[in-house]
Amino acid sequence: MTNSIPTATTIAASLSAAAGADGATVELVGVVKDYGSHRALNAIDLAIRPGEFVALLGPSGCGKTTALRALSGLETINAGQIRIDGKDVAAIPTNQRDIGMVFQSYSLFPHMTALENVEFGLRMRKVAPTERRARAEEALEMVGLGTFAQRFAHQLSGGQQQRVALARALVTRPRVLLLDEPLSALDAKVRVQLRDEIRRIQTELGITTVFVTHDQEEALAVADRVAVMRDGVIEQIGTPEELYATPSSAFVADFVGLSNRIPGQLVAGVAEVHGARLELLGDPLPDGPVTAYVRPEDIVIADAGIPATVVASSFLGSLRRTQVVLQDDTLLSIQHEVDTRPQPGDAVFLRLKGAPVSAVPRS
Amino acid sequence: MSAASRAAVRLGTEPSKATRWIILGIVGVVFSIPIIGLIEFSFRDGLGGGYTLDHWTGLFTEEAARTYRQLFQAIGNSAVLAVVTVAIVLLILLPTMILVHIQFPKLKRVLEFICIIPITVPAIVLVVGLAPVYSVVVSVFGSGVWTLAFAYGITVLPYAYRAIQSNLDAVPVVTLSEAARSLGASWPVVLWRVLLPNLRRGVLAAAFISVAVVLGEFTIASLLNRRNLQTALLQVGQSDPWVAAIFALLALLFVFLLLLLIGRLGSTRNRSSS
Numbered sequence: 001m002t003n004s005i006p007t008a009t010t011i012a013a014s015l016s017a018a019a020g021a022d023g024a025t026v027e028l029v030g031v032v033k034d035y036g037s038h039r040a041l042n043a044i045d046l047a048i049r050p051g052e053f054v055a056l057l058g059p060s061g062c063g064k065t066t067a068l069r070a071l072s073g074l075e076t077i078n079a080g081q082i083r084i085d086g087k088d089v090a091a092i093p094t095n096q097r098d099i100g101m102v103f104q105s106y107s108l109f110p111h112m113t114a115l116e117n118v119e120f121g122l123r124m125r126k127v128a129p130t131e132r133r134a135r136a137e138e139a140l141e142m143v144g145l146g147t148f149a150q151r152f153a154h155q156l157s158g159g160q161q162q163r164v165a166l167a168r169a170l171v172t173r174p175r176v177l178l179l180d181e182p183l184s185a186l187d188a189k190v191r192v193q194l195r196d197e198i199r200r201i202q203t204e205l206g207i208t209t210v211f212v213t214h215d216q217e218e219a220l221a222v223a224d225r226v227a228v229m230r231d232g233v234i235e236q237i238g239t240p241e242e243l244y245a246t247p248s249s250a251f252v253a254d255f256v257g258l259s260n261r262i263p264g265q266l267v268a269g270v271a272e273v274h275g276a277r278l279e280l281l282g283d284p285l286p287d288g289p290v291t292a293y294v295r296p297e298d299i300v301i302a303d304a305g306i307p308a309t310v311v312a313s314s315f316l317g318s319l320r321r322t323q324v325v326l327q328d329d330t331l332l333s334i335q336h337e338v339d340t341r342p343q344p345g346d347a348v349f350l351r352l353k354g355a356p357v358s359a360v361p362r363s
Numbered sequence: 364m365s366a367a368s369r370a371a372v373r374l375g376t377e378p379s380k381a382t383r384w385i386i387l388g389i390v391g392v393v394f395s396i397p398i399i400g401l402i403e404f405s406f407r408d409g410l411g412g413g414y415t416l417d418h419w420t421g422l423f424t425e426e427a428a429r430t431y432r433q434l435f436q437a438i439g440n441s442a443v444l445a446v447v448t449v450a451i452v453l454l455i456l457l458p459t460m461i462l463v464h465i466q467f468p469k470l471k472r473v474l475e476f477i478c479i480i481p482i483t484v485p486a487i488v489l490v491v492g493l494a495p496v497y498s499v500v501v502s503v504f505g506s507g508v509w510t511l512a513f514a515y516g517i518t519v520l521p522y523a524y525r526a527i528q529s530n531l532d533a534v535p536v537v538t539l540s541e542a543a544r545s546l547g548a549s550w551p552v553v554l555w556r557v558l559l560p561n562l563r564r565g566v567l568a569a570a571f572i573s574v575a576v577v578l579g580e581f582t583i584a585s586l587l588n589r590r591n592l593q594t595a596l597l598q599v600g601q602s603d604p605w606v607a608a609i610f611a612l613l614a615l616l617f618v619f620l621l622l623l624l625i626g627r628l629g630s631t632r633n634r635s636s637s
Binding site: 073074093094101103172 | 552
């Protein structure tokens with residue numbers, strides 16, 4: 001598929017030029033959704049800029065999919081506003097919201113060919129047959145499946161089906177693209193490939209995109225901004241770098257990237273962890289025992305310092321991740337250059353680099 | 364080989380080929396004896412023995428047309444009943460099932476229960492309950508034979524329900540309709556262009572089995588004093604048993620072909636590449 005990328009890029013550019021518009025703004029204002037007594041969305045606020053790629057990230061049940069479905073109109077909301085380009089669409093049914101959506105499960109219409117699937121949205125918009133066909137072919141071309149137009153869903157691989165679904169969602173030039181975990185049914189390699197391609201096409205088209213995922217690596221890799229959700233609210237929203245470097249809460253620190261939980265003491269607003277004094281991220285906490293969240297790359301192997309024993313070490317290509325256990329039985333994950341090769345059982349010393357940390361009170 | 368039968372092989376519980384043929388043979392003989400008897404009987408020349416084609420050829424004379432006018436009328440009645448019953452299934456049961464499947468999945472169990480009930484209620488009991496209802500039906504819709512289809516719509520529920528439900532379960536109805544909605548389709552378009560083409564097999568099977576049930580129905584029609592194929596066959600059989608046997612055979616053949624068609628529909632895959 002790699003050799004088709006230059007052509008596909010130009011096609012995407014022409015598609016976006018034809019659309020003649022940048023993406024729309026999308027705003028959720030105080031959106032509430034209840035399922036019986038369970039509050040799935042708790043007065044959620046979210047503002048997305050035109051052409052922005054925002055990922056909703058969180059564990060299952062955090063409300064991320066509900067938020068996306070509320071945006072699409074597939075779920076009604078109990079309170080609040082959903083604005084697309086400033087206009088409240090909360091009362092407008094799904095089929096009139098002018099959105100494109102790709103689902104987690106394969107959703108191609110089984111009785112239609114790939115081309116007919118892509119044409120469907122244009123057919124609904126009463127586009128003339130010749131133009132419809134040309135645009136559908138162009139969209140299939142864009143996702144690198146130009147030669148698969150006459151295939152049925154059951155003749156396509158999972159990755160190909162999701163590509164067709166993406167073409168189908170984009171061919172109508174919708175104002176907003178909604179992606180509901182579109183990659184989770186695919187195997188690892190295809191997932192990364194398609195993820196990068198989604199981002200490339202999205203950038204070309206400049207379409208405002210909301211991407212729901214539970215995979216933090218995926219969210220960090222593709223999104224302009226990531227909204228970390230928990231219990232129906234957005235815990236923090238920011239660029240991937242912000243989330244990683246300055247998590248606003250222990251939940252975010254724990255959920256985004258790998259973190260070690262190390263017991264320490266909070267004294268005068270500074271966490272003392274194994275002799276190191278680490279500044280605190282997020283809201284101030286009362287002094288007392290805390291659990292600090294320390295990134296694996298913020299712990300280094302040193303000549304002297306905290307004594308530890310190596311448990312295991314794994315080679316990850318450009319770096320090596322080693323599990324060590326401290327004398328108080330705390331298990332830590334550290335990250336270092338590949339040329340250091342600790343063996344299980346080795347005694348090593350660790351030093352904390354001193355990067356600011358998130359922490360939660362420890363009882 | 365399906366996963367189920369593969370599992371059966373592993374457990375050693377699947378009957379051997381010979382056993383299967385023996386079972387099939389026994390069942391086949393048991394079922395074919397009355398049919399063969401019927402065929403044989405239709406060629407008999409009176410009670411004295413000997414065979415004749417007269418009973419078959421006699422059907423196609425003008426005189427027969429007059430004599431059996433009522434029977435032909437009854438065949439027409441049954442055909443109308445079949446059509447109206449199928450219409451009830453397609454226009455009421457099918458949309459209800461799709462609606463429950465998509466919007467009210469919690470009601471699925473309730474709907475299933477309601478649809479299965481008629482199979483547990485003997486027709487004669489049903490009639491006892493239906494008699495007073497039909498006095499109302501008659502005052503509203505008149506006493507046309509087609510009104511029997513209201514009762515038949517209930518008796519075919521279990522069969523039609525199963526046929527449609529198995530298809531509904533095999534198709535990701537919710538995802539497909541949500542995808543279609545997101546692409547701008549209104550609900551009627553979702554139903555017509557996306558769901559029905561994928562439910563074709565189940566819907567056709569439900570329609571055919573409804574026709575088969577209606578053509579074989581006797582009790583309700585008889586007790587409510589309506590004439591359909593079966594009640595007419597009984598009547599004719601009292602004066603001319605041969606003709607009754609011949610018509611029974613023809614009806615049987617028709618239903619057999621219908622069921623064969625259902626079987627074919629069930630086994631054909633989705634259309635492949637064009």
